[in-house]
Amino acid sequence: MSKSESVFEMALEQLGDAAQRLNLNASTLRVLSHCERELTVALPVVMDDGRIEVFTGHRVQHSSARGPCKGGIRFHHDVSIDEVKALSMWMTWKCAVVNIPYGGAKGGITVDVTKLTKNEIRRLTRRYTVAMLPIIGSHSDIPAPDVNTSAETMGWIMDTVSMFRGSTVLDIVTGKSIELGGSLGRREATGRGVMFNALELLKRVDQAPSETSVSVQGFGNVGSVSADLLQKEGCRIVAVSDVSGAYYKEDGLPITDMIEYCKSSQNGLLDGFDAPGMTKISNTELLELDVDLLVPAALEKQITEKNADKIKAKFIVEGANGPVTPVAEKILLSKDKYVVPDILANSGGVVVSYFEWVQSIQSFFWDEDEVNRNLKRVIVNSFKSVWEMAEREKVDLRNAAMMIAVDRVARALDARGIFP
Numbered sequence: 001m002s003k004s005e006s007v008f009e010m011a012l013e014q015l016g017d018a019a020q021r022l023n024l025n026a027s028t029l030r031v032l033s034h035c036e037r038e039l040t041v042a043l044p045v046v047m048d049d050g051r052i053e054v055f056t057g058h059r060v061q062h063s064s065a066r067g068p069c070k071g072g073i074r075f076h077h078d079v080s081i082d083e084v085k086a087l088s089m090w091m092t093w094k095c096a097v098v099n100i101p102y103g104g105a106k107g108g109i110t111v112d113v114t115k116l117t118k119n120e121i122r123r124l125t126r127r128y129t130v131a132m133l134p135i136i137g138s139h140s141d142i143p144a145p146d147v148n149t150s151a152e153t154m155g156w157i158m159d160t161v162s163m164f165r166g167s168t169v170l171d172i173v174t175g176k177s178i179e180l181g182g183s184l185g186r187r188e189a190t191g192r193g194v195m196f197n198a199l200e201l202l203k204r205v206d207q208a209p210s211e212t213s214v215s216v217q218g219f220g221n222v223g224s225v226s227a228d229l230l231q232k233e234g235c236r237i238v239a240v241s242d243v244s245g246a247y248y249k250e251d252g253l254p255i256t257d258m259i260e261y262c263k264s265s266q267n268g269l270l271d272g273f274d275a276p277g278m279t280k281i282s283n284t285e286l287l288e289l290d291v292d293l294l295v296p297a298a299l300e301k302q303i304t305e306k307n308a309d310k311i312k313a314k315f316i317v318e319g320a321n322g323p324v325t326p327v328a329e330k331i332l333l334s335k336d337k338y339v340v341p342d343i344l345a346n347s348g349g350v351v352v353s354y355f356e357w358v359q360s361i362q363s364f365f366w367d368e369d370e371v372n373r374n375l376k377r378v379i380v381n382s383f384k385s386v387w388e389m390a391e392r393e394k395v396d397l398r399n400a401a402m403m404i405a406v407d408r409v410a411r412a413l414d415a416r417g418i419f420p
């Protein structure tokens with residue numbers, strides 16, 4: 001893999017920038033440039049027709065300096081160790097920028113889930129869980145959902161761990177269903193956090209939500225909830241997309257109907273959805289629409305040096321992890337655009353995961369208002385710190401967020417010292 005194709009290189013570049021601005025000493029930078037632990041496993045699974053397929057799974061823990069490692073598990077055909085390493089490092093910064101007591105981790109299986117039956121996916125998940133037993137744990141590394149994994153997947157993981165431990169272990173995963181000790185508001189948390197971040201940004205630049213047009217790339221957990229909540233705040237959602245294509249309506253899409261449609265459609269996709277005045281456009285067109293706010297909420301590397309010049313949105317709020325490459329970001333910033341970085345923009349999920357973990361440990365559960373109120377407090381305060389750091393240091397929002405995060409992790413490392 002060349003340097004330019006590596007997402008981990010992209011994460012290292014962002015760390016390097018922040019380290020330079022913070023005057024971080026070379027030894028600390030050296031430690032933070034490495035992941036603490038990487039585990040790659042072969043996962044044989046008996047398929048429904050009796051064949052045995054072998055899949056590859058990974059779990060990477062980037063840093064436990066500030067607390068147990070935390071991060072989602074992704075099922076996707078593009079999952080690689082390079083990607084999982086980058087995502088685990090971003091989790092470290094994400095937990096630090098919103099100041100929750102976690103380090104960063106990530107996991108993934110290289111698999112095209114559309115080609116597997118539900119039973120096959122369940123066996124694969126359980127096998128992966130057992131392979132990861134030596135390193136996951138309620139106080140060491142707590143998984144959560146990510147692309148193509150859900151509350152149901154978390155239930156299988158929790159049950160597998162519980163079978164091996166001989167007792168029910170609720171706090172081993174977050175993003176569980178409510179029946180298994182999940183938190184109210186967790187499913188919507190990442191999209192709600194995207195909405196809070198977008199509103200904070202609009203407030204700072206004096207732009208009313210009612211005068212803001214929006215396009216959202218990706219209509220899964222993050223994209224659909226972001227679109228729904230931004231619409232409820234008065235924004236006009238003119239375009240959304242998923243792998244089946246992009247859907248456009250100048251005076252605003254019927255987001256609630258689209259979410260309902262996906263609940264019963266093939267693979268949860270928008271394919272086949274129709275509404276008066278709606279047209280289909282390409283995913284490339286969606287990214288380049290003349291809107292005020294763009295929320296990339298699908299996968300990484302969607303805005304690159306190839307299309308950055310064509311992005312017209314003034315505000316980009318990164319719902320996905322790593323959707324804008326460093327080179328593309330330089331182009332966007334040179335055109336006076338604002339990019340709210342992933343580690344802040346999509347941190348709502350891990351914040352409410354933290355609330356869920358706290359509730360599971362205490363066996364004491366909050367109502368949804370309490371969850372949403374606390375989430376808002378954390379996001380609004382974190383956005384304020386990042387905005388003020390950006391103004392004080394005259395840097396963009398990503399550098400400001402990274403400076404706050406890297407500084408917090410570096411201080412924790414310093415306070416602990418290097419073993420032995």
Ligand code: NAD
Nearest residue numbers: 147148190218219220221222242243297298320321346349
């Ligand atoms: P998801 O699987 O629920 O949804 C992904 C969506 O993106 C689907 O609608 C899919 O069809 C669409 N998509 C994929 N490739 C696309 C493309 N090329 N063009 C248009 N649409 C495309 O996943 P999710 O949980 O919503 O996660 C989305 C992103 O947000 C990922 O980068 C993930 O790491 C990040 N994220 C998720 C959470 C969370 O709580 N779910 C938290 C933080 C960050």
